[in-house]
Amino acid sequence: MAGTIEVLVPGGQANPGPPLGPELGPTPVDVQAVVQEINDQTEAFDGTEVPVTVDYEDDGSFEIDVGVPPTAELVKDEAGFETGSGEPQEDFVADLSVDQVKQIAEQKHPDLLAYDVKNAAKEVVGTCASMGVTIEGNDAREFKKRVDDGEYDDVLAEGAEA
Numbered sequence: 001m002a003g004t005i006e007v008l009v010p011g012g013q014a015n016p017g018p019p020l021g022p023e024l025g026p027t028p029v030d031v032q033a034v035v036q037e038i039n040d041q042t043e044a045f046d047g048t049e050v051p052v053t054v055d056y057e058d059d060g061s062f063e064i065d066v067g068v069p070p071t072a073e074l075v076k077d078e079a080g081f082e083t084g085s086g087e088p089q090e091d092f093v094a095d096l097s098v099d100q101v102k103q104i105a106e107q108k109h110p111d112l113l114a115y116d117v118k119n120a121a122k123e124v125v126g127t128c129a130s131m132g133v134t135i136e137g138n139d140a141r142e143f144k145k146r147v148d149d150g151e152y153d154d155v156l157a158e159g160a161e162a
Helices: 020-024 031-045 071-079 098-111 117-131 140-148
Strands: 003-010 049-056 062-066 094-096 133-135
Touching (some): 031 049, 117 133, 117 140
Parallel strands (some): 094 133
Antiparallel strands (some): 003 049
8 A cells, every 4th residue: 555645844844734644644654754754855955945745564563755845935935925917027025136036046947947057046036036036126127138148147157156
């Protein structure tokens, strides 16, 4: 009866209650051990919703795979707001620095289609545009044009210090 459970949990704050407990209850795994392992592996995402996959075997052994939170969650966490704008081209809810965009891009890079941090940053900026978040005081679309023109190549290069 081995199987897989996929859940979203708050980073570093999983507990044996819903949504995890009811899913793990009928399995042969030690629920507390799974919760502790998830919290250890997700503590860097403190409170941000993180996708977690638990693969378990009949003997009670398990493996945990921690995904990266959705880009929108990382943007909200970094910029410190709860919800995006209802009118993202007119009503801006937050502003990020280039370094913050780079940090989010580096966190999300493994999950994105981008080949490098510069292109990952452009994907992050696309999310910012749809949420009403500006970058360095500029509309996200204008910032993307500047990235395309090479204006931020030094900052967004692989290995560049943020």
